[in-house]
Amino acid sequence: xxxxxxxxxxxxVLTRGLGWEPTYQPKEKVFPQETYEGIKIVDWDKWEDPFRxxxxxxxxxQAEKDKKLYAVIDSFAQNNGHLNLSSASYVNALKIFIxxxxxxxxxxxxxxxxxxxxxxxxxxxxxxxxxxxDELRHSQTQIHTLSHYNKHFTGLHDPFHMHDRVWYLSxxxxxxxxxxxxxxxxxxxxxxxxFEYILTNxxxxxxxxxxxxxxxxxxxTFGFSAQSDESRHMTLGLEIIKFLVEQxxxxxxxxxxxxxxxxxxxxxxxxxxxxxxxxxxxxxxxxWKEAWDIYxxxxxxxxxxxxxxxxxxxxxxxxxxxxxxxxxxxxxxTALYQFSHAAAFHTxxxxxxxxxxxxxxxxxxxxxxxxxRWEMYxxxxxxxxxxxxMGLPQLCQVCQVPMSFTEVSKGEPMKLSQRVxxxxxxxxxxxxxxxxxxxxxxxxxxxxAWLPPHQIFQGNCGGAEIPxxxxxxxxxxEDGGDYKGSTDEATWKAAHGLDDQQTTPEKSA
Amino acid sequence: MSVHISTKEIKAKRVNYAYIGRRIxxxxxxxxxxxxxxxxxxxxxxxxxxxxxxxxxxxxxxxxSIVMKDWYTFTDPRQYYYSSxxxxxxxxxxxxxxxxxxxxxxxxxxxxxxxxxxxxxxxLSPLRHVEYGANMNNQDICDRGxxxxxxxLSSFNGFDRIAMSxxxxxxxxxxxxxxxxxLVKAKSDWLENPMWQELRHAMEDIFxxxxxxxxxxxxxxxxxxxxxxxxxDRYIKNLHSKGASGITLLTQFMAExxxxxxxxxxxxxxxxxxxxxxxxxxxxxxxTTWSTRIEEALEVYSVEALGEDGKQQLxxxxxxxxxxxxxxxxxx
Numbered sequence: 001x002x003x004x005x006x007x008x009x010x011x012x013v014l015t016r017g018l019g020w021e022p023t024y025q026p027k028e029k030v031f032p033q034e035t036y037e038g039i040k041i042v043d044w045d046k047w048e049d050p051f052r053x054x055x056x057x058x059x060x061x062q063a064e065k066d067k068k069l070y071a072v073i074d075s076f077a078q079n080n081g082h083l084n085l086s087s088a089s090y091v092n093a094l095k096i097f098i099x100x101x102x103x104x105x106x107x108x109x110x111x112x113x114x115x116x117x118x119x120x121x122x123x124x125x126x127x128x129x130x131x132x133x134d135e136l137r138h139s140q141t142q143i144h145t146l147s148h149y150n151k152h153f154t155g156l157h158d159p160f161h162m163h164d165r166v167w168y169l170s171x172x173x174x175x176x177x178x179x180x181x182x183x184x185x186x187x188x189x190x191x192x193x194x195f196e197y198i199l200t201n202x203x204x205x206x207x208x209x210x211x212x213x214x215x216x217x218x219x220x221t222f223g224f225s226a227q228s229d230e231s232r233h234m235t236l237g238l239e240i241i242k243f244l245v246e247q248x249x250x251x252x253x254x255x256x257x258x259x260x261x262x263x264x265x266x267x268x269x270x271x272x273x274x275x276x277x278x279x280x281x282x283x284x285x286x287x288w289k290e291a292w293d294i295y296x297x298x299x300x301x302x303x304x305x306x307x308x309x310x311x312x313x314x315x316x317x318x319x320x321x322x323x324x325x326x327x328x329x330x331x332x333x334t335a336l337y338q339f340s341h342a343a344a345f346h347t348x349x350x351x352x353x354x355x356x357x358x359x360x361x362x363x364x365x366x367x368x369x370x371x372x373r374w375e376m377y378x379x380x381x382x383x384x385x386x387x388x389x390m391g392l393p394q395l396c397q398v399c400q401v402p403m404s405f406t407e408v409s410k411g412e413p414m415k416l417s418q419r420v421x422x423x424x425x426x427x428x429x430x431x432x433x434x435x436x437x438x439x440x441x442x443x444x445x446x447x448x449a450w451l452p453p454h455q456i457f458q459g460n461c462g463g464a465e466i467p468x469x470x471x472x473x474x475x476x477x478e479d480g481g482d483y484k485g486s487t488d489e490a491t492w493k494a495a496h497g498l499d500d501q502q503t504t505p506e507k508s509a
Numbered sequence: 510m511s512v513h514i515s516t517k518e519i520k521a522k523r524v525n526y527a528y529i530g531r532r533i534x535x536x537x538x539x540x541x542x543x544x545x546x547x548x549x550x551x552x553x554x555x556x557x558x559x560x561x562x563x564x565x566x567x568x569x570x571x572x573x574s575i576v577m578k579d580w581y582t583f584t585d586p587r588q589y590y591y592s593s594x595x596x597x598x599x600x601x602x603x604x605x606x607x608x609x610x611x612x613x614x615x616x617x618x619x620x621x622x623x624x625x626x627x628x629x630x631x632x633l634s635p636l637r638h639v640e641y642g643a644n645m646n647n648q649d650i651c652d653r654g655x656x657x658x659x660x661x662l663s664s665f666n667g668f669d670r671i672a673m674s675x676x677x678x679x680x681x682x683x684x685x686x687x688x689x690x691x692l693v694k695a696k697s698d699w700l701e702n703p704m705w706q707e708l709r710h711a712m713e714d715i716f717x718x719x720x721x722x723x724x725x726x727x728x729x730x731x732x733x734x735x736x737x738x739x740x741x742d743r744y745i746k747n748l749h750s751k752g753a754s755g756i757t758l759l760t761q762f763m764a765e766x767x768x769x770x771x772x773x774x775x776x777x778x779x780x781x782x783x784x785x786x787x788x789x790x791x792x793x794x795x796x797t798t799w800s801t802r803i804e805e806a807l808e809v810y811s812v813e814a815l816g817e818d819g820k821q822q823l824x825x826x827x828x829x830x831x832x833x834x835x836x837x838x839x840x841x
Contacts, residue, residue, distance in 0.1 A: 003687050013682065013689055014675045017696055018641035024713040033561050055672035056602045063599030066592040080519045106549050106657070110568075113651035113664060122641075126671065129648060133664050137591040140545040143526075147544060151521035158527040164553050177556040180567050450554045474527060495519060 011052035019122045033118040037183035040248035044121025050235035069225045076218040077148040086214040087282040088492035089483045095155040095345040100172045102142040103163040107176045109135035118184045134229040145222045155344035158474040167452035170400045175269045194262035197237035201295040206277035209285040245310045263315035264434035268399035274329035287361035292325040317434040323409045330370040335402045338389035346483035349378045392453040396431035405431045545590035549657040572653045573722040580656030583780045586772045608758040617755035618683045625753045632814045634681045634695035637674040642712045644670035646728040653721045707806035731799040734830040737767040744814045782838040793840040
C-alpha cells in the first residue's frame with residue numbers, strides 16, 4: 001500500500017523543485033530583475049508558502065465561486081435589480097469604481113505576471129501567478145457586473161479609455177504606474193503589502209458595505225466572491241515582507257523605505273474613496289474616520305507591533321494621515337464638487353440629513369469648517385450661481401490630487417498645504433510632507449509624471465477648450481455636473497413614478 | 510393554462526459599453542468574452558518608464574518586431590475569459606481526478622512491468638520541468654505582450670502548464686507509490702542526462718529572447734508542436750499497446766489540451782501573418798529556425814521514446830506541423 005502524502009508534503013513535491021538553476025544562460029540574464037533593486041535573496045527555499053493551493057483545487061474552487069457569481073449577475077440584470085437601489089445617486093460610487101479601480105485590477109494582473117516570470121523561487125513564483133490570474137478575474141467580474149448599470153446610467157460607458165486620460169483618474173493610474181515601473185520587489189511591497197495588506201479594508205469595506213447598505217446586491221456579490229482571493233493576496237503580502245527582511249539584514253532599510261513610500265502613495269489614492277464613502281453613498285455604513293480608526297489605527301497598529309521584531313516600524317507620516325482623517329473626505333469632495341463639470345460622475349451639496357450625519361460623525365470639524373462652506377454653496381445654487389471652478393487645478397506632482405489639502409498636522413486646517421522642490425532648475429509642487437519626501441527621493445522619476453493639466457495646456461488632450469478635453473475623455477454632456485437635474489435622476493424618477501419633489505421611492509413594508 | 514406575469518418594462522439607454530460598441534457596433538449586444546477582452550489594457554499616457562527598460566513604456570508595441578495595426582485583430586476561437594476558462598478546466602479536472610482515483614485504487618501503475626515504469630520515468634517525468642519552463646515563457650508573454658486578448662491567453666496557458674507539470678508529478682508519484690525518487694531522478698535527468706541537454710539549452714535560450722512574439726512561436730507553436738504529438742499522442746499510444754493502458758487516462762488532459770490549444774495558436778499565426786508580408790516572413794523565419802533546433806534537440810529522445818524509427822516519426826511530426834502552419838499562411 002502506498003504511503004500517504006499529507007497536504008503540506010504533497011504541495012511541496014508538486015511545486016518545489018520544478019525550477020532549476022540555468023547553466024546555458026547566466027542566471028542574471030534569465031532573471032534580470034532580481035538583483036538591481038539591491039534586495040538580497042540568499043535562499044528562496046526558505047519561502048513559506050502562504051497558501052498551498054494546487055492547480056486542481058484552484059480550478060475547482062474558483063469555478064464553483066464563478067458559477068454562483070454569474071447566476072447572481074444574470075438574475076440581477078433580468079430582474080432589473082438596479083431599481084432596488086436606495087437612490088440612483090449611489091451609482092456615482094460605481095462610476096468611481098469602474099473608472100478608477102477595475103483598471104488597477106487589470107494592471108495588477110499584468111504586474112503579478114511579471115513577478116511570476118522574474119522571481120526565481122518557485123514558491124513565490126506560483127503565489128504571484130495565482131494572484132495574477134485572480135486579478136484578471138476581478139477586472140472581468142467587475143466589468144460583467146457593472147455592465148448592467150452601464151445600460152441604465154451615465155458615466156460607466158468607457159472606463160478603460162477614461163482611465164488612461166482623465167484628470168482625476170491619474171491619481172490611481174499614477175500610483176499603479178509608480179509601483180509597476182519600479183522593480184519586482186518594490187512592486188510586491190507596494191501592492192501586496194502597503195495596498196492589499198495595510199489599506200485594502202479601507203477600499204473594500206466602503207465599496208462593499210456601501211453596496212449592501214444601498215441595495216446593490218450585484219456588487220455585494222462580486223465583492224464577497226473576490227474576498228477569498230483577497231485573503232490569499234493579503235497573506236502573500238505579509239509573507240513577502242517577512243521573507244525579505246529575514247533573507248538579509250541589508251533588505252530591512254530598503255523594504256522600510258518602500259513601505260513608507262507606498263503607504264503614503266496608496267493613502268492619497270484612498271482620498272477618493274473617502275469622498276465617495278462620506279458624500280456619495282446615500283446611506284453610508286460608516287464614516288471614513290471610523291473606518292480609518294478601526295482598519296488603520298487599531299489593526300495596523302497591532303500589525304506593526306508584531307512586525308517590530310523584524311525591525312519594521314509604522315510607515316512614515318502615518319500620524320499625519322491620522323490627523324487628516326477628520327478632514328480628508330471633506331476636502332477631496334469639495335474639489336470634486338468644484339470640478340464636476342469635467343467629471344464622469346455627479347456631485348451635489350449634501351442634503352440636510354447628510355449634513356447632520358456628517359456633523360455627528362465629524363464633531364470636531366464638520367460644523368466648524370465644512371458645513372458653512374456647503375451652506376454657502378447651497379445658497380449660491382439657490383441664486384442660480386452654482387459654483388464651478390472653471391480653471392484647471394494645480395496638481396501635486398506626486399499623488400496628482402488637486403492641491404487642496406491643508407496644514408492639519410500643524411494645527412492650521414484652513415491654510416493650504418504646499419511644498420516645493422527645485423530640481424534641474426524647475427520647481428515641483430507637492431501637497432504634503434509625505435508627497436514631498438517621495439519626490440525628493442526620486443526626483444527624476446516624478447519629474448516625468450504625466451500631469452493632466454500640464455498636458456491639456458500643452459495641447460495633448462484634444463484641444464484648448466473644456467468641451468474639446470471632455471470629448472478627448474469620451475465624456476458625454478450628461479455625464480458630469482450636479483446629480484440634481486441629471487439624466488440619472490430623471491431615469492430614476494421615471495422608473496419609480498416619482499414627481500419632481502420626491503427623490504426616493506416610498507419604502508414598502 | 511398560461512399564466513401572465515405582469516412586469517414593468519424598463520428600457521435600457523445603451524446596449525453595451527462604448528469600447529465594445531466601437532468594435533462590434535453600438536446596437537449589438539456584447540458577449541461576456543468581448544466585454545472582458547477588448548481594449549482593457551492601457552495604451553497611452555504612462556507616467557513613468559519601467560526601471561528595467563527606460564527606453565520603453567509599461568505597455569509597449571515595440572517589445573516585438575511583429576507589427577499590427579490593431580492588436581485585437583486576434584480573438585480566441587474558444588472565447589475564454591476567466592470564468593469560462595476555469596469552468597472548462599474544473600470539468601476536465603474532475604474527469605482527471607476520477608482517472609487518478611481509479612488507477613490508484615487498482616494499483617494500475619505500480620503494478621506495471623518494470624521496463625514500462627522506467628520508460629515513463631525516463632520519458633515523461635522530466636517533462637514536468639519543460640512545462641515549468643513553458644510556464645515561465647507564458648508569464649513573460651503575459652507581462653510584456655500587447656493586447657489583453659493575447660496576454661490573457663498566456664496567463665491561462667501558463668496556468669495549464671503548472672497543472673500539467675503537477676499531473677506528470679502525480680503520475681511519477683503513483684508509479685513510485687508516493688516515494689519521491691522518480692521526481693528526484695527526473696530533475697537530475699533534466700539537468701545532467703545528455704538526452705535532455707539540447708532541449709534544456711534551447712529552453713534557456715528562449716528564456717532570454719527579447720521579442721515576446723518570438724517566445725510565443727518558439728514555445729507555444731514549435732516546441733509544443735513537436736513534443737505534444739510525439740509524447741502525448743505517439744508515445745502514449747505506444748505504451749498503451751504494450752499494456753500500460755492506464756497512462757492514456759492519466760494524460761488525457763494533455764492530449765485534449767493540445768488539440769484545444771492549436772485552435773488558438775493557428776488563429777494567432779493566421780491573423781498575424783495575414784497582416785503583412787513582413788510579419789509573415791518573420792513568423793516563417795522563427796518557425797524554421799526553432800523547429801530545426803528543437804527537432805535536433807529531440808532526436809535521441811524520440812528514439813528513446815518510440816524506438817528505432819523515432820527519428821523518422823519526429824520528422825513526420827515536423828512535416829505535419831509545417832503543413833498546418835502553411836495552411837495558416839506561413840512560408841515554410
